[in-house]
Amino acid sequence: MSRYHAIMTNDVVNGEGVCVSFWVQGCPHHCPGCxxxxxxxxxxGQPYTEHTKWEIIEDIGANGLTRNFSILGGEPLDEHNVGMVEEVVTAVRxxxxxxxxxxxxxxxIEDLSGCFDQKIGRILNTIDVLIDGPFIEAEKDLSLKLRGSKNQRIFQKIDGKFEEKK
Ligand code: SF4
Structure with missing residues (x-):
């Protein structure tokens, strides 16, 4: 069973505007300085259940405000977490x-484009913005938007394809 670390209802740091943020549990990368x-x-963390999914959906529309949705980790695209993440993004969408x-x-994104996991494919088809790559301490830059290190990139979906946002 997949597990998650936390849900934040009003996150103004991770994403754009106000977001519900969902941190999954478990990461194989172990980046130094994470x-x-x-x-x-x-x-x-905590076990993911149907209730978790409905909690996220309710939180996105809580108090008459519609929020964006951010999925962080942990590693959302690890094999232990993709089933949960696919279910959540499908329901949210x-x-x-x-x-x-x-x-x-x-x-x-190069790792992912060579991957034939159908769940990952469906997740990538459903999301709008992908921030990729491990955190590299030598490239750390706290002034970057949405990223911790310079090697990480922001890809935005335009006409169904991810394009890097410079
Ligand atoms: S920075 Fe992200 S990818 Fe790297 S160890 Fe931490 S959670 Fe995992």
């Missing part, structure tokens, strides 16, 4: 066709 090492262990969905991964 800001969230407590998300590395696949056995920690059905409930809110017009919000922006952001996803952070330690894999590069």
């Amino acid at each position: 800001f969230n090492p407590e998300t590395w262990d696949f056995k920690e 059905q409930a809110y066709p017009n919000i922006k969905i952001f996803l952070w991964t330690g894999f590069t």
Whole structure:
């Protein structure tokens, strides 16, 4: 069973505007200097259930404000987490066709484009913005938007394809 680390209802740091942020639990990358090492262990955090999905959907529309949605880690695209993430992004997209969905991964877009996992393919088809690559301490730059190090890139979906945002 997949596990998650936390849900934040009103996050103004990760994403654009106000977002519901969902941190998955478990990461195989173990980047030195990672800001969230407590998300590395696949056995920690809380079990994901149907209730978690509905909590996220309710939170996105809570108090009459529609929020964007951010998925962070941990590693959302690890094999232990893709089933959960696919279920959540599919449900969120059905409930809110017009919000922006952001996803952070330690894999590069090149790693992902050579991957034939259908769940990952469906997740990438559903989200709007992908922030890729591991955190590299030697390239750390706290002034970067949405990223911790210069090697990481922001890809925005335009006409169904990811294009790097410079
Ligand atoms: S991929 Fe992200 S969560 Fe995983 S170790 Fe690297 S910085 Fe931390």
